[in-house]
Amino acid sequence: MIKKCLTIAGSDSSGGAGVQADLKTFSALGTYGMSCISALTAQNTQGVDKVENVSQAMIRGQLAAIYSDIVPDAVKTGMLSCRETVETVAGFLESHNQAPLVVDPVMVATTGARLLDEEAIISYKERLIPLATLVTPNIPEAEVLSGMAIHTEEDMKQAAEKIMGLGPKAVLIKGGHKVHDATDFLYDGETFHVFRGEKIDTENTHGTGCTLSSALAVYLAQGYSVVRAAALAKKYLTGAIRKAAVEKVGHGHGPVSHFWFYGNDWGKMK
Numbered sequence: 001m002i003k004k005c006l007t008i009a010g011s012d013s014s015g016g017a018g019v020q021a022d023l024k025t026f027s028a029l030g031t032y033g034m035s036c037i038s039a040l041t042a043q044n045t046q047g048v049d050k051v052e053n054v055s056q057a058m059i060r061g062q063l064a065a066i067y068s069d070i071v072p073d074a075v076k077t078g079m080l081s082c083r084e085t086v087e088t089v090a091g092f093l094e095s096h097n098q099a100p101l102v103v104d105p106v107m108v109a110t111t112g113a114r115l116l117d118e119e120a121i122i123s124y125k126e127r128l129i130p131l132a133t134l135v136t137p138n139i140p141e142a143e144v145l146s147g148m149a150i151h152t153e154e155d156m157k158q159a160a161e162k163i164m165g166l167g168p169k170a171v172l173i174k175g176g177h178k179v180h181d182a183t184d185f186l187y188d189g190e191t192f193h194v195f196r197g198e199k200i201d202t203e204n205t206h207g208t209g210c211t212l213s214s215a216l217a218v219y220l221a222q223g224y225s226v227v228r229a230a231a232l233a234k235k236y237l238t239g240a241i242r243k244a245a246v247e248k249v250g251h252g253h254g255p256v257s258h259f260w261f262y263g264n265d266w267g268k269m270k
Protein backbone atom coordinates (compact mmCIF):
# COMPACT_ATOMS: atom_id res chain seq x y z
CA MET A 1 0.00 0.00 0.00
CA ILE A 2 1.23 3.51 -0.79
CA LYS A 3 2.93 5.24 2.15
CA LYS A 4 1.39 8.51 3.35
CA CYS A 5 3.54 11.42 4.52
CA LEU A 6 2.41 14.60 6.25
CA THR A 7 4.17 17.95 6.31
CA ILE A 8 3.28 20.60 8.89
CA ALA A 9 4.99 23.71 7.57
CA GLY A 10 4.73 27.14 5.96
CA SER A 11 3.76 27.85 2.36
CA ASP A 12 6.41 29.32 0.03
CA SER A 13 4.63 31.22 -2.77
CA SER A 14 7.59 30.67 -5.10
CA GLY A 15 7.42 26.90 -4.63
CA GLY A 16 11.06 26.24 -3.73
CA ALA A 17 10.87 25.64 0.02
CA GLY A 18 8.21 24.94 2.66
CA VAL A 19 5.13 22.84 2.01
CA GLN A 20 5.64 23.04 -1.75
CA ALA A 21 9.15 21.54 -1.58
CA ASP A 22 7.90 18.90 0.84
CA LEU A 23 5.02 17.78 -1.39
CA LYS A 24 7.31 17.69 -4.46
CA THR A 25 9.74 15.48 -2.54
CA PHE A 26 6.98 13.17 -1.28
CA SER A 27 5.70 12.74 -4.85
CA ALA A 28 9.10 12.32 -6.49
CA LEU A 29 9.88 9.55 -4.01
CA GLY A 30 6.61 7.76 -4.66
CA THR A 31 4.57 8.55 -1.55
CA TYR A 32 1.21 10.24 -0.99
CA GLY A 33 1.71 13.74 0.42
CA MET A 34 -0.55 15.67 2.82
CA SER A 35 -0.09 19.12 4.34
CA CYS A 36 -1.09 21.20 7.32
CA ILE A 37 -0.15 24.81 6.54
CA SER A 38 1.08 26.78 9.57
CA ALA A 39 1.84 30.12 7.91
CA LEU A 40 1.64 31.82 4.52
CA THR A 41 4.69 33.56 3.16
CA ALA A 42 4.94 35.92 0.23
CA GLN A 43 8.46 35.07 -0.90
CA ASN A 44 10.57 34.29 -3.92
CA THR A 45 14.15 33.24 -4.57
CA GLN A 46 15.32 36.71 -3.54
CA GLY A 47 13.58 37.24 -0.22
CA VAL A 48 10.56 36.98 2.07
CA ASP A 49 8.18 39.96 1.79
CA LYS A 50 5.33 38.97 4.11
CA VAL A 51 4.46 36.31 6.65
CA GLU A 52 0.94 35.65 7.94
CA ASN A 53 0.37 33.02 10.60
CA VAL A 54 -2.56 30.64 10.22
CA SER A 55 -4.90 30.65 13.26
CA GLN A 56 -4.46 27.97 15.90
CA ALA A 57 -8.06 26.80 15.31
CA MET A 58 -7.30 26.31 11.60
CA ILE A 59 -4.07 24.43 12.32
CA ARG A 60 -5.93 22.14 14.73
CA GLY A 61 -8.72 21.81 12.15
CA GLN A 62 -6.35 20.72 9.38
CA LEU A 63 -4.65 18.16 11.62
CA ALA A 64 -7.96 16.81 12.93
CA ALA A 65 -9.33 16.46 9.38
CA ILE A 66 -6.25 14.52 8.28
CA TYR A 67 -5.95 12.19 11.27
CA SER A 68 -9.68 11.38 11.37
CA ASP A 69 -9.41 9.96 7.85
CA ILE A 70 -5.85 9.13 6.81
CA VAL A 71 -3.20 7.95 9.25
CA PRO A 72 0.26 9.23 8.22
CA ASP A 73 3.18 6.77 8.02
CA ALA A 74 5.59 9.62 8.77
CA VAL A 75 5.36 13.29 9.67
CA LYS A 76 7.73 16.23 9.27
CA THR A 77 7.53 19.72 10.67
CA GLY A 78 9.08 22.75 8.99
CA MET A 79 8.43 26.48 9.53
CA LEU A 80 6.14 26.81 12.56
CA SER A 81 6.60 30.55 12.87
CA CYS A 82 5.51 31.30 16.47
CA ARG A 83 5.35 29.83 19.97
CA GLU A 84 1.59 29.19 19.89
CA THR A 85 1.93 27.11 16.72
CA VAL A 86 4.79 25.02 18.11
CA GLU A 87 2.63 24.37 21.21
CA THR A 88 -0.48 23.53 19.16
CA VAL A 89 1.41 21.14 16.86
CA ALA A 90 3.25 19.47 19.76
CA GLY A 91 -0.01 19.09 21.71
CA PHE A 92 -1.78 17.50 18.75
CA LEU A 93 1.07 15.14 17.85
CA GLU A 94 1.50 14.08 21.51
CA SER A 95 -2.04 12.75 21.59
CA HIS A 96 -2.59 11.62 17.98
CA ASN A 97 0.65 10.69 16.26
CA GLN A 98 2.36 7.31 16.42
CA ALA A 99 4.40 7.62 13.21
CA PRO A 100 8.07 8.62 12.94
CA LEU A 101 8.45 12.40 13.33
CA VAL A 102 11.17 14.51 11.69
CA VAL A 103 11.49 17.99 13.23
CA ASP A 104 13.27 20.52 11.02
CA PRO A 105 13.58 23.51 13.38
CA VAL A 106 13.38 26.19 10.65
CA MET A 107 14.49 29.55 12.08
CA VAL A 108 15.93 31.69 9.25
CA ALA A 109 15.50 31.52 5.43
CA THR A 110 18.47 31.17 3.06
CA THR A 111 17.75 34.75 2.05
CA GLY A 112 18.17 35.89 5.69
CA ALA A 113 14.56 36.47 6.81
CA ARG A 114 13.52 35.30 10.29
CA LEU A 115 10.90 32.54 10.09
CA LEU A 116 10.51 31.83 13.83
CA ASP A 117 9.83 34.11 16.81
CA GLU A 118 12.47 34.09 19.53
CA GLU A 119 9.98 32.90 22.21
CA ALA A 120 9.18 29.78 20.18
CA ILE A 121 12.59 28.27 20.87
CA ILE A 122 11.72 27.29 24.43
CA SER A 123 8.59 25.47 23.16
CA TYR A 124 10.70 23.62 20.59
CA LYS A 125 13.06 22.50 23.35
CA GLU A 126 10.40 21.54 25.87
CA ARG A 127 7.49 20.29 23.75
CA LEU A 128 8.30 19.35 20.16
CA ILE A 129 11.89 18.10 20.05
CA PRO A 130 11.25 15.51 22.81
CA LEU A 131 8.67 13.89 20.45
CA ALA A 132 11.07 13.70 17.50
CA THR A 133 12.45 10.55 15.94
CA LEU A 134 15.01 12.87 14.35
CA VAL A 135 15.69 16.59 14.68
CA THR A 136 17.57 18.22 11.80
CA PRO A 137 19.12 21.61 12.70
CA ASN A 138 21.58 23.40 10.42
CA ILE A 139 24.66 24.84 12.14
CA PRO A 140 23.13 28.18 13.27
CA GLU A 141 20.00 26.34 14.53
CA ALA A 142 22.18 23.78 16.35
CA GLU A 143 24.01 26.69 18.03
CA VAL A 144 20.71 28.09 19.29
CA LEU A 145 19.43 24.69 20.49
CA SER A 146 22.70 23.62 22.15
CA GLY A 147 23.70 27.04 23.49
CA MET A 148 27.26 26.68 22.14
CA ALA A 149 29.22 28.07 19.21
CA ILE A 150 30.10 25.63 16.42
CA HIS A 151 33.36 26.09 14.50
CA THR A 152 34.74 22.58 14.07
CA GLU A 153 33.47 19.04 13.45
CA GLU A 154 34.27 18.32 17.11
CA ASP A 155 31.92 21.20 18.05
CA MET A 156 29.20 19.69 15.82
CA LYS A 157 29.48 16.42 17.74
CA GLN A 158 29.37 18.16 21.14
CA ALA A 159 26.34 20.20 20.07
CA ALA A 160 24.64 16.99 18.89
CA GLU A 161 25.18 15.47 22.35
CA LYS A 162 23.65 18.54 24.02
CA ILE A 163 20.63 18.48 21.69
CA MET A 164 20.15 14.76 22.44
CA GLY A 165 19.71 15.90 26.04
CA LEU A 166 16.41 17.52 24.96
CA GLY A 167 14.99 14.04 24.34
CA PRO A 168 14.79 13.24 20.61
CA LYS A 169 15.74 9.72 19.44
CA ALA A 170 18.42 11.14 17.12
CA VAL A 171 19.87 14.40 15.84
CA LEU A 172 21.27 15.23 12.40
CA ILE A 173 23.36 18.41 12.28
CA LYS A 174 23.51 19.60 8.67
CA GLY A 175 26.75 21.02 7.39
CA GLY A 176 25.47 23.05 4.41
CA HIS A 177 26.62 26.26 6.12
CA LYS A 178 30.24 25.08 6.27
CA VAL A 179 32.47 26.69 3.67
CA HIS A 180 34.43 23.75 2.32
CA ASP A 181 32.21 20.69 2.41
CA ALA A 182 28.64 19.63 3.12
CA THR A 183 29.20 16.97 5.75
CA ASP A 184 26.30 16.09 8.05
CA PHE A 185 26.58 14.40 11.49
CA LEU A 186 23.99 12.00 12.83
CA TYR A 187 24.02 11.06 16.51
CA ASP A 188 21.65 8.44 17.87
CA GLY A 189 22.81 8.56 21.47
CA GLU A 190 25.38 5.80 20.92
CA THR A 191 27.22 6.34 17.65
CA PHE A 192 28.18 9.30 15.48
CA HIS A 193 27.53 8.64 11.81
CA VAL A 194 29.24 10.93 9.33
CA PHE A 195 27.73 11.66 5.91
CA ARG A 196 30.45 13.28 3.88
CA GLY A 197 29.29 15.43 1.02
CA GLU A 198 31.06 17.45 -1.61
CA LYS A 199 29.99 21.13 -1.52
CA ILE A 200 28.41 21.81 -4.91
CA ASP A 201 29.38 25.23 -6.21
CA THR A 202 25.97 26.87 -6.63
CA GLU A 203 23.82 29.55 -5.04
CA ASN A 204 20.71 27.52 -5.92
CA THR A 205 20.12 25.99 -2.51
CA HIS A 206 16.64 27.30 -1.72
CA GLY A 207 14.75 24.46 -0.08
CA THR A 208 17.65 22.13 0.74
CA GLY A 209 16.69 21.69 4.40
CA CYS A 210 12.99 21.20 3.59
CA THR A 211 13.81 18.65 0.90
CA LEU A 212 16.19 16.71 3.13
CA SER A 213 13.74 16.47 6.03
CA SER A 214 10.91 15.43 3.68
CA ALA A 215 13.06 12.73 2.08
CA LEU A 216 13.95 11.54 5.59
CA ALA A 217 10.24 11.29 6.41
CA VAL A 218 9.66 9.26 3.23
CA TYR A 219 12.40 6.75 4.00
CA LEU A 220 11.28 6.43 7.65
CA ALA A 221 7.71 5.83 6.40
CA GLN A 222 9.11 3.08 4.21
CA GLY A 223 10.63 1.41 7.26
CA TYR A 224 14.32 2.23 6.86
CA SER A 225 16.44 2.82 9.97
CA VAL A 226 17.33 6.43 10.79
CA VAL A 227 20.92 5.85 9.62
CA ARG A 228 19.91 4.34 6.27
CA ALA A 229 17.18 6.98 5.80
CA ALA A 230 19.81 9.71 6.34
CA ALA A 231 22.12 8.20 3.71
CA LEU A 232 19.30 7.84 1.16
CA ALA A 233 17.86 11.30 1.84
CA LYS A 234 21.26 12.94 1.37
CA LYS A 235 21.68 11.08 -1.92
CA TYR A 236 18.31 12.37 -3.13
CA LEU A 237 19.11 15.93 -2.05
CA THR A 238 22.58 15.93 -3.61
CA GLY A 239 21.04 14.95 -6.96
CA ALA A 240 18.48 17.74 -6.57
CA ILE A 241 21.20 20.36 -5.83
CA ARG A 242 23.37 19.12 -8.70
CA LYS A 243 20.46 19.52 -11.11
CA ALA A 244 19.61 22.98 -9.66
CA ALA A 245 23.19 24.08 -10.34
CA VAL A 246 22.56 23.75 -14.09
CA GLU A 247 18.86 24.62 -14.17
CA LYS A 248 18.29 27.98 -12.51
CA VAL A 249 14.80 29.19 -11.64
CA GLY A 250 14.30 32.82 -10.50
CA HIS A 251 16.84 35.58 -9.99
CA GLY A 252 18.16 34.80 -6.50
CA HIS A 253 18.83 31.54 -4.67
CA GLY A 254 17.17 29.15 -7.12
CA PRO A 255 15.23 26.13 -5.78
CA VAL A 256 16.60 22.61 -5.79
CA SER A 257 15.21 20.49 -8.64
CA HIS A 258 13.12 17.42 -7.96
CA PHE A 259 12.94 16.48 -11.62
CA TRP A 260 16.35 14.86 -11.57
CA PHE A 261 14.78 11.84 -9.93
CA TYR A 262 11.81 11.27 -12.22
CA GLY A 263 12.48 8.38 -14.56
CA ASN A 264 15.41 7.17 -12.45
CA ASP A 265 15.52 3.52 -11.68
CA TRP A 266 14.05 3.40 -8.17
CA GLY A 267 15.94 0.22 -7.39
CA LYS A 268 19.28 1.93 -7.98
CA MET A 269 18.66 4.40 -5.14
CA LYS A 270 18.62 1.70 -2.48
Ligand SMILES: Nc1ncnc2c1ncn2[C@@H]1O[C@H](COP(=O)(O)OP(=O)(O)OP(=O)(O)O)[C@@H](O)[C@H]1O
Nearest residue numbers: 110138174175176177182198199200207208209210
Ligand atom coordinates in the same frame (compact mmCIF):
# COMPACT_ATOMS: atom_id res chain seq x y z
N1 LIG B 1 26.18 23.59 -1.82
C1 LIG B 1 25.86 22.39 -1.33
N2 LIG B 1 26.35 21.26 -1.89
C2 LIG B 1 26.01 20.04 -1.41
N3 LIG B 1 25.21 19.84 -0.36
C3 LIG B 1 24.71 20.93 0.25
C4 LIG B 1 25.00 22.26 -0.19
N4 LIG B 1 24.33 23.14 0.62
C5 LIG B 1 23.65 22.39 1.49
N5 LIG B 1 23.89 21.08 1.31
C6 LIG B 1 23.30 19.95 2.05
O1 LIG B 1 21.93 20.28 2.14
C7 LIG B 1 21.39 19.81 3.37
C8 LIG B 1 20.77 20.99 4.10
O2 LIG B 1 21.82 21.68 4.71
P1 LIG B 1 21.79 23.16 5.20
O3 LIG B 1 22.85 23.28 6.24
O4 LIG B 1 21.86 24.08 4.01
O5 LIG B 1 20.36 23.21 5.85
P2 LIG B 1 19.35 24.37 5.96
O6 LIG B 1 20.08 25.66 6.19
O7 LIG B 1 18.34 23.97 6.96
O8 LIG B 1 18.70 24.39 4.56
P3 LIG B 1 17.84 25.59 4.00
O9 LIG B 1 18.86 26.46 3.32
O10 LIG B 1 16.88 24.97 3.05
O11 LIG B 1 17.19 26.23 5.18
C9 LIG B 1 22.55 19.13 4.09
O12 LIG B 1 22.55 17.74 3.80
C10 LIG B 1 23.76 19.81 3.50
O13 LIG B 1 24.92 19.03 3.65
Ligand SMILES: Cc1ncc(COP(=O)(O)O)c(N)n1
Nearest residue numbers: 010017018079109110206207
Ligand atom coordinates in the same frame (compact mmCIF):
# COMPACT_ATOMS: atom_id res chain seq x y z
C1 LIG C 1 7.84 28.49 4.09
C2 LIG C 1 9.30 28.30 4.21
N1 LIG C 1 9.78 27.26 4.93
C3 LIG C 1 11.10 27.06 5.04
C4 LIG C 1 12.00 27.91 4.43
C5 LIG C 1 13.47 27.69 4.61
O1 LIG C 1 14.08 27.31 3.42
P1 LIG C 1 15.35 28.09 2.86
O2 LIG C 1 16.31 28.25 4.01
O3 LIG C 1 15.89 27.23 1.79
O4 LIG C 1 14.91 29.46 2.39
C6 LIG C 1 11.47 28.99 3.68
N2 LIG C 1 12.26 29.87 3.06
N3 LIG C 1 10.13 29.15 3.60
